[in-house]
Amino acid sequence: MIAPTLTALPGRSTVEQLDNGLTVCLLENPQAPLVTTALWFRAGTRDEQPGLGGTAHFLEHMMFKGSARYSRGEIDRRTQALGGSNNAFTSHDATTYYFNFARDRWTEALAIEADRMTGLSLDASEVDSERQVILEEIAMYESDPWDALEQRVLARLFGDHPYGRPVLGTAPELHEIGAAELAAFHRAFYRPDNAVLVVAGDLEAGALERVRERLGALARGASARQPATEPVFPHRVERVERRQGEVARLCLALATPAASDASYPAIRLLVGLLASGRASRLHRSLVEKHQLCSWVMADVMETTAPGALIVATELVADSEPERAEETLLRELTRMTEEPPAAEEVERAAHMLLAEWIYDHERIHQQALAAGFSLTLFDLGHKERQLRRMLSVRPEEVTAIARRILPPGGGGVLGWSLPARWSGA
């Protein structure tokens, strides 16, 4: 039996909702004299208007470009002067802003968040300048063979569903987005009743009061979020192919249920069995036994709507792509045929549990994990998933494998082949 006293995150957590609807989670953990604030909005790519793809991400950039009390660049300068760091990221389901500060100066983050929630400038010339920056960002991802391949595979897998759209949008869409469109998105979603704030670390007494003072008076008024729609997945494995570089790369994306589905922990375990560690099945077969690939990885999207299990691998020179593909599909099929041994399941569970612990050592990582759970699910989401994953039985793995792996499951298999490759 593994880790009977497991708790997903160290420290003591309390959750409170302010009168204006802001959900506040305090995660008290004095392991280091640090505090992270992470503000999550339930707004992402899936909330954008048709033809305005990239709005959520564009707005994320503009949140650093000036507000009533912080001129362009001032947020970063202030953060640096206080010895902290900050960043933000946008996904299909949510947008997140975080600050890391020493324990005696973290409240500056609250002042910044309150100011840009209520007084964002969105100056037209800044919008034009930032559009150029995002076009450069798109060019950067487009030139990376993995990013370019994954985007094509997911676009095919999800079709018209928002998860198939690039978070950055496309160049033509970006030219349709101006200050008015950004302001509308901000007005609709950047409200306390659509947000979750996590304050984690070595918290002083009265931390909640500090939050209430700064953010408690913000006006509620978020637009109702449209429920996540269900993607229409291919019934079988479809194919895409592109040419770039010298290395053959394979990306297989298979349709999975949403992260709230009861089967999700078994899918996590399946991912561990397939590719977590050197003793995992795909590593042993593709990398060690047949020596076709230099590495292989697998992961599963953790999304509010049905998502994808993704397997990615790179071939070594002189490997035949057909042989690597056959070997991969054979291993996946084997997983659907008979339950894995109990020891194999236990090894995968150990690996996943250890990975979780290693990946959540830092206050910053703990804050983001708590915020993710609360924003898209509930605070106990991760804890339940981990506990459930550790008790998945071998036959449950086989059952879920039959549902999502080929030949039963649908998906998209994408190849990025060397520009000069002349195989069939």
Add this chain to the structure above:
Amino acid sequence: MAVRVCLPGGARLEPIPGLSSVTGRLLTEGTRRRSSETLAADLEALGMDLSGGGSFDSHMLALDALATDWERAIDWTAELLRDSIFPEDRCIWVRRQVMAELESLGDRPEVRTAWAFLEHLYAPHPMSRPVQGTPESLAAMEAQDCAELHAAALRRGLAIGIAGAVDPDAVESRLRGLLADLGFEAEEPPPPPIPQGLPEARRVVTLDVGDSESKQAHLFIGHPTVPRFHPDYEALELAGVVLGAGAGLTGRIPERIREREGLAYSTRGNTVAGCGLDPGRLLVYVGTTSAERVEQAERGVREEIERWLEEGITAEEMEETRSYLLGREPFERETARQWAELLADAMVYDIPLDEAGWREERLAGLTRERVHDALRRHIHPDRLKVTVGIPGRQDRSGVR
């Protein structure tokens, strides 16, 4: 808990390019008692994470384990260090994996340009090439070369950093018991060649981007500066934050190139990039599209470097940057893995990082004048080398 072992030597002293990197990886591929498969099974049954590799200054081993398994983690670290057997068949496979890694990295246009830039700055020093070596050098090495490199490094001594929820005395006692009979000799290999760089001031690399619609070009500007232990390191580090190595989009280069002129998404500046036992570099990077924007970016970068050198840094920049460097210290000492790495690095670079207040004292002792003096000593606009990667179609063999 985390264990980090550094065996000094590394790519800077290796007889065959890439040998340290392959040697480090082969430390995880089998011992007298266990095959690579058995090792993986034993470690992963306990959720341990093992990896090996190489840097310019050492080859290394990293093991992460749950603290409850600390005794086995220590025992197995000692076993890997003392009893690795460097099997020939595993060496052949690891070499192929490293070649694939090089090819994969080479498919990223900014990496190809960065490699060309390093050659431009450092040739014939080993830092002029990827730490993984070259396809030709990898093809030339054998398992016996790795065994010999490891044995020689082990004789010269090793640095082990261990951190986590463990009893330090018990860990030290166990480790000493396991490694007590290793004999050490003060045997120094010949030093690496001096970095000279290529003679031309400007180098243009054509990048094959295949089906990609990307038109992004990559601009690198800089020259070598100082090694990690140099007395001007902190002054240059601080000046580098002012240039563009700090938090978010702060710094003169990001402020001008990205925020004011909208020329790039990714841009940064640093004064001690990649420094270790050999000199690091002044490095400014801009990823941008179109030849005109490259020109504008290069002009902007040169003007900012000249202004920085001529005027030094402002009093406000001095205080903000000092505060930033001191404030980020706790973030670099949060986890067992960070601590273990810091401890091992401190031994390799002879830096008392475990001494409370040492870093604070070094930063507190800096003044604007000292920073400006360090800039005058180590930054030379007339020596700047410019490497530009431009999308196009070309045989990449010219940029190894």
